[in-house]
Amino acid sequence: MSTRSPSDRPGHGTSPGGRSLAARRRGAAVLLAAAACAGALGAGSPSAAAAAPPAPPAAPGPSISLTMSPLAVSFASAGIRVFFHYTITNTGGQTLTEVTVRNSVSSQGVNCVQRTLGPGQATDCFDAHTTTAADVAAGGVTNTATATGLPPTGTVVTSAPVSATVPARAAPALALIKNNYLVGTYEAGRAIPYLYGVENTGNVTLTGIAVHDPQPGLTGLRCQGTTVAPGELIPCFAAYTPTAADVAAGHITDTATASAVAPDTATITSNTATWTIYGPQPWLSITKTVSPATYTAGTRLRFTYTYANAGNTPLAKVTVTDTLPGLAPNDCPVLDIYISDSWTCSATYIATAADVRAGSITNSATVSGTTLTGPPTPVTAGPATATAFAGGSVTPPNQGRPIFLPLPYPFPLGR
Template structure:
C-alpha cells in the first residue's frame, strides 16, 4: 500500500496556520500490490474520525479519504504542527498490510497579544490632595507566554502587579495611585491613559491603551471665624478685654496670609498664617474700655477673617460685653481722681468706682 497525505486541494487554507484554524486533510491510498485488499482504513496521530469512500481496494486502485484537524494553542507555541498518517488493509488470506508512514509539517503563527482594562472609583468627586487608586486587569489574550509584564500610566506611579508572567489566557491585577493637583482642579477632571507591556523572547508586546476619568472639584477657598470673649461680667473704663478668634480653612485649597480684622481691636495676632484644607488656628487681640463705652453701657464689635491678600473672607462674627456706667448720688461721691475718672457725676466719682 502507498499513502500520500496532503491538505485538501479544494480548500483555500491560509498559511501559516493560526490556533483555532481547521485544516482539511486528504489521504490518497493506493493498492500497489497484486491482490485485493479489504478493511482498508487510515489512522492519523492527530486526526480522528477519518472517513474513506470504501473499504476495499483492488490491485492498482486508488481512493481518497478525508479528515479535519483543528490547530491548537500548543501548536502556536511550538510554531508548527507535524502529524503522521498510515494506511492499513488486509489480504483475503488475513495478512495485514500497512503503508509506509507519511508526515507533513506546516508552520503555525504564534499570536502574541495583551489586553488591559483600567478602572477607578468615579462615583465621587475628588479634591486637591486626594489620592486616586487605579486598578488594571492585564490579560494574555494571545497564544504565547509573556514575561516581565509592567503597566505604564501617564499619571499614576508605583504600579505593582500580582504576577509578571502570564500564560495564554491568564490574567493579573495591578494597582497604582495618583494624587490630585491644583492643575487638575483647574481642569475639573483627571484623565489618564495606560497600557501593558510584555516580552516573548526578543519580541515586545503592548496592549491597546485604556483610559479612565475622575472628576475633580474646582478650587473652593473658604474661611470660618468664631469669635469669643468673657462676657460673664461687666467691664470698667480702662480695663483691657481679651478676644479669642478661631479661624478654620473650610475650603479645599491651602490659604496663606491669614489675618483677622476687628472694628475695635487693632493688635490681633494669629498662631499660624498659612492653613491647609481642614486646618485651623487661634488668634487673640485686646481692647481697652473707654469712657464712651461706659456711656454707651456696652461694647459690640465685629470681626472677619481674611486670607490670600484679602481675596478670601469669612462671614463676620460679633461679640458684646457690658460696661459699668453707675451714676453718682450724694454722699457716695468724692472728687474725681486718676485715669478712671469719667463724668456721670460731673467732677466727682462714686466710692463704688
C-alpha cells in the same frame, strides 16, 4: 659375470601382450583420474551439461505505503477545519481489502475512494480536523498517520508512519483596560489606587507584560505576573497622590499603554487607555408624583417626592421644600445623603371646591443641601411638578365633555 640387455632392467620390460611396463603404468593413472571424477559427480548423477534448472522466485508478500499532505498552510484560530489528503499504494504482490488510514487528529473519520487495492494500485483518502484552542496555544496541529490493509491470508499489514504539521498563524494582540478604586471624588494628599487590566486578545502566549504610565508622581506600578495566555487577563496596580493643582483643576486625566513580547520576540503594544476622575461635583435630583390623579372636593391627594445624590461627593442637611398652600407638613427628614443614595417621602393635601372649579392642581417642590466635605457649597434641584385634575377625568374642564344646545319648540318636522 652375467649381462642384461636394457629391456631386462626394472621398468623396461615388456608385458605378455607386447606392452612395456611404463605404458601400463600410464594407463592405470588415467583410469584412476577418471574414477576420481566420477566419484565427485556422485554415483548415478547426470553430467554437468545435464544439471537441473533453478526453481522460480517466490511471489512478493503483502505490503502497503502511505503519503500525506495537508490542504492548508496555516490557521489563525480555533474552530477552523483543516483537511488532509492521503495516498495509499499497494506495494506488495497480493490484493488488499479494507484499506484505510489511521491518524492522530481526525475525529470525523477518513473517507477513501477505494477500499480494495490490487498489486500496484493506489487510492486517495481525505479527512478533516477542527482546530481547538489547545491547537492554537500549541502553535499548530501535527498529524501522524499509517495505512492498513488486509491480505487474503495472514494479518493486517501496516505502512510506515508519516507526519505533517499545519502551523497556527500567530496573531498576537494586547488590550489595556484602566480604572481606579476611587468612589466619589479626590482631595489633595490622599492617594488614589489605580487598576490596570492587561488582556491577551491574540492567539499566542505573550511574555514580558508591562504597563507604561507617564503620569508624574505615580508610585508602585507592578503587575501580577509577566506571562498571559490567549484570552486571559492579569491585573496591574499603582497609586497616585493628587496635588493642590489637581484639586484646583477639578479633574485628573491619565493615559497608559501596555506592552508584551510575542513568541517571535516582536514587541506588541496595546491601545492607549485614557480615563478621567473628577473633583467634587455636587448634584441632586428630584421627581414628584400625585395620587390619585383625579379629585373632587374633599379628596385627599398624596404628593410623593423621590430625591437622590446624583453627584460624586456626600451632601449634608438635604431638605425638601413644597410651598403649596394648605399642604400638610411633609414627612421628609433633614438628612445627609451619600453618593448614589436616594430617599422617598410624601405630603398630603385635601382638595377644595375652589380646586374643583379651577379644574386642576399643579404642585411643585425643590430639594436642597450643602456639600459635606470641604467648604459648604449649596446644592439645589427642581422644581419637580405633579398635576391632578378635577371631575374624575385627567383632561382639563370642558375638554371632551358633551355640550347641550337649546332646540326650538315645537320641533321642526322634516319633509
